[in-house]
Amino acid sequence: xxxxxxxxxxxxxxxxxxxxxxxxxxxxxxxxxxxxxxxxxxxxxxxxxxxxxxxxxxxxxxxxxxxxxxxxxxxxxxxxxxxxxxxxxxxxxxxxxxxxxxxxxxxxxxxxxxxxxxxxxxxxxxxxxxxxxxxxxxxxxxxxxxxxxxxxxxxxxxxxx
Amino acid sequence: xxxxxxxxxxxxxxxxxxxxxxxxxxxxxxxxxxxxxxxxxxxxxxxxxxxxxxxxxxxxxxxxxxxxxxxxxxxx
Numbered sequence: 001x002x003x004x005x006x007x008x009x010x011x012x013x014x015x016x017x018x019x020x021x022x023x024x025x026x027x028x029x030x031x032x033x034x035x036x037x038x039x040x041x042x043x044x045x046x047x048x049x050x051x052x053x054x055x056x057x058x059x060x061x062x063x064x065x066x067x068x069x070x071x072x073x074x075x076x077x078x079x080x081x082x083x084x085x086x087x088x089x090x091x092x093x094x095x096x097x098x099x100x101x102x103x104x105x106x107x108x109x110x111x112x113x114x115x116x117x118x119x120x121x122x123x124x125x126x127x128x129x130x131x132x133x134x135x136x137x138x139x140x141x142x143x144x145x146x147x148x149x150x151x152x153x154x155x156x157x158x159x160x161x
Numbered sequence: 162x163x164x165x166x167x168x169x170x171x172x173x174x175x176x177x178x179x180x181x182x183x184x185x186x187x188x189x190x191x192x193x194x195x196x197x198x199x200x201x202x203x204x205x206x207x208x209x210x211x212x213x214x215x216x217x218x219x220x221x222x223x224x225x226x227x228x229x230x231x232x233x234x235x236x237x
Contacts, residue, residue, distance in 0.1 A: 013231075014217075014224030019206075020184065022213040031203045045234040049227045056223060061213040068211075074202055084235060088175065091235065104237035105228040124221075 004144050008039045009136065010112055011079060012122035016042075016050060019075065020061040026138050027146075032145045034078055041118060043108035044084040047076060087115035097133065099126035165189075 011030075018026045021157050049118065050057075051072060087108070094110035110133055113120055119134035120127060127135040136144075167189065169177075177185055 012224065013227045014221045015225045017220035017227075018215065018217055020210060020213055021215040021217070022210050023207075024210075027203070027206065031199065034199065043231060043232045043235075046227070049234075052230075053223060053227065057215075060215045060219060061210055063209055063213070067209045071206065088235070091237065095237075105225065106232075107237055108231055108235050109228075123217075134162075146179045157172045 004139075005033070005036050005038055005148055006134075006136070007037075008116065008118045009033065009141075010042055010109055010118050010120045011040050011042055012109065012120060012124065012127075013046065013050075014123065015045070015121055015138070017053075017057070018077070020057055020063075020071070025142065029138050029145065030078075031142050033141065036145070036148065039079045039080055039119075040078055041082060041112070043082060043087070043112045047072075047079070047081055050075070070120050082112055082116075087111040090114045097130040099124075099129045165193075 008056040014126040015026050015030070018024050019030060021027070030040070054065075054068055057063070061068075063071070075151065088111070091107050094107045094114055095104060098104075098106040098110045100106060106127070109120055109122075113119065119136055121138070121141065123135050123137050127133075177183075
């Protein structure tokens with residue numbers, strides 16, 4: 001894998017929902033990261049909670065139940081879910097750096113990041129207000145993927161000369 | 162069966178030779194198939210989501226709600 005593309009990325013929930021958008025640039029980046037063997041990860045319970053949004057997703061994405069199940073199956077194959085036990089000791093520390101003050105909604109994401117030194121993929125600007133955990137926006141990942149494509153193209157070109 | 166020729170760097174070729182018992186053609190074949198399968202799956206998503214009315218704003222709202230439920234499950 002090109003060195004600048006992270007080996008592992010914790011995927012923020014908003015990114016997951018925009019997987020269901022028409023012509024989603026986030027879905028395109030998601031696919032290209034998988035092609036680069038980047039492991040996409042999430043905290044415990046995300047997959048179950050995403051399934052509980054089934055009717056919302058079907059309504060907004062205009063898909064039927066079979067299509068929803070198909071998408072969930074693919075997301076299940078592509079995203080590695082970590083058990084709470086693997087990072088729960090860091091939830092309190094995560095709360096000190098996660099960006100929403102007294103709020104706790106981002107704590108599992110930051111705890112997982114601290115436990116394994118994984119960066120987070122999020123377009124939430126507030127995530128970058130701290131410096132302990134590296135945060136990539138979709139645009140930054142897109143640029144890295146483009147750079148990696150250019151590099152591998154120039155390597156192939158020079159080898160074939 | 163058709164055959165495909167790959168170009169790789171000399172140092173990579175030397176590394177591959179060290180593992181002569183590995184069937185590199187099979188490894189390459191599996192990688193091609195995996196990539197093709199993923200491309201097909203994502204092409205299908207582009208097709209089934211062509212009428213989607215999901216927006217980034219809605220995704221953020223649903224994402225926020227989901228994260229609150231996930232935090233609650235963590236006892237937070």
